[in-house]
Amino acid sequence: MRIENVRTILVDRYLFIEITTENGLVGLGEGGAWGFHEATIGAVEKFKNYLIGKDPLRIEHHWQYMYRWTHFRGSAVMAAISAIDIALWDIAGKHFKAPVHALLGGKVREKARCYYHVFGETKEELFEGVRNAKEMGFTAVGHLTPFLDTPREEPLYQSHVEMITDAVETVAQYREIAGREVDLCIEIHRRLKPYEAVQLGRAIEKFTPLFIEDPATPDNLDEMAYIADKISIPLATGERMTSIWEFQMLLARNAVQLVRPDVCIVGGISGARKVAALAEASHVGVVPHNPLSGVSTAACLQIAATAPNFVLQEFPGDVWNVTDARPDTGSFLIGAALHDGEGFLTISDEPGIGVALKPDASLNFPYRPREVLTRLHKDGSVVDQ
Numbered sequence: 152m153r154i155e156n157v158r159t160i161l162v163d164r165y166l167f168i169e170i171t172t173e174n175g176l177v178g179l180g181e182g183g184a185w186g187f188h189e190a191t192i193g194a195v196e197k198f199k200n201y202l203i204g205k206d207p208l209r210i211e212h213h214w215q216y217m218y219r220w221t222h223f224r225g226s227a228v229m230a231a232i233s234a235i236d237i238a239l240w241d242i243a244g245k246h247f248k249a250p251v252h253a254l255l256g257g258k259v260r261e262k263a264r265c266y267y268h269v270f271g272e273t274k275e276e277l278f279e280g281v282r283n284a285k286e287m288g289f290t291a292v293g294h295l296t297p298f299l300d301t302p303r304e305e306p307l308y309q310s311h312v313e314m315i316t317d318a319v320e321t322v323a324q325y326r327e328i329a330g331r332e333v334d335l336c337i338e339i340h341r342r343l344k345p346y347e348a349v350q351l352g353r354a355i356e357k358f359t360p361l362f363i364e365d366p367a368t369p370d371n372l373d374e375m376a377y378i379a380d381k382i383s384i385p386l387a388t389g390e391r392m393t394s395i396w397e398f399q400m401l402l403a404r405n406a407v408q409l410v411r412p413d414v415c416i417v418g419g420i421s422g423a424r425k426v427a428a429l430a431e432a433s434h435v436g437v438v439p440h441n442p443l444s445g446v447s448t449a450a451c452l453q454i455a456a457t458a459p460n461f462v463l464q465e466f467p468g469d470v471w472n473v474t475d476a477r478p479d480t481g482s483f484l485i486g487a488a489l490h491d492g493e494g495f496l497t498i499s500d501e502p503g504i505g506v507a508l509k510p511d512a513s514l515n516f517p518y519r520p521r522e523v524l525t526r527l528h529k530d531g532s533v534v535d536q
């Protein structure tokens with residue numbers, strides 16, 4: 152079996168790649184450097200020349216070849232390698248007529264507990280989102296910021312005391328609505344400095360969140376270790392990391408209790424399962440990062456199905472930020488994972504990753520590129536996004 156073609160497909164906010172074989176198999180993957188799809192496409196085009204004519208079943212060999220042939224890595228290159236890796240696993244599953252999880256050692260669980268995204272530009276919208284998630288049967292809610300997802304055009308300013316006090320009151324309200332049936336995954340979106348994160352983290356410990364995510368910018372792993380050491384809430388981070396070596400350095404510092412590998416930038420299914428194994432050796436849990444489409448969800452579920460230390464799957468569902476409305480998953484995908492109404496996602500037993508792109512997807516949902524736009528503080532300085 153030989154690879155015949157590699158092509159990129161842009162649909163709405165998403166970048167997919169399709170790899171076809173001479174005997175008619177089609178593998179589907181997704182790239183996760185969502186701010187730089189154009190750069191990822193350039194990297195895929197580069198790798199295409201290498202891949203055509205190769206045996207698609209030598210997944211690890213191709214991964215190593217693409218990763219090691221030259222000096223340069225980073226998010227766009229790793230998004231390309233990730234998308235290719237996912238597509239090659241999809242082909243392998245179809246070739247062996249087995250779901251990918253069967254090729255990875257088989258399922259260690261039947262379904263994957265998930266958390267639902269909550270968005271809102273006002274506190275009322277956020278509280279309503281928690282209420283809705285609970286009513287829909289979700290047992291965890293995430294993407295749940297104690298700050299507001301205000302439009303990026305609005306300058307950011309609160310006094311320190313107002314910022315911390317407001318945030319604590321908001322988390323208290325989340326807990327009151329969620330009760331004990333629903334876990335809270337608190338997402339800081341890198342909004343705080345390490346010293347602010349410690350103060351807020353300690354103040355919300357009494358509400359028993361399942362985790363606090365990216366309390367500060369993840370550039371400095373020692374700072375993350377400093378925060379993790381000073382608060383009792385499990386710390387989750389890793390969504391920007393593009394290699395197993397970065398995760399190893401995070402784990403070596405005891406800077407994380409729940410790793411958040413993104414299967415679409417960390418090297419695909421091959422990269423994410425290695426991160427899960429590294430974490431397993433430290434009794435650290437895995438919460439695969441997944442803000443993308445149902446293709447990413449399907450790839451994440453191969454990790455959820457096979458990693459003993461899997462904890463929770465991020466599930467954006469079909470509801471997205473009100474300022475960034477996206478099409479329903481089912482409108483451009485066939486076979487996307489569904490919520491079972493009790494807080495779990497079904498794990499497909501179809502060959503490969505179990506999803507396919509509808510042929511008219513890019514026609515029906517043309518690409519909407521992201522413009523370079525970020526939030527400023529009231530004084531004009533730039534907020535990290």
Ligand SMILES: [Mg+2]
Pocket residue numbers: 338340364365390
């Ligand atoms: Mg996050």
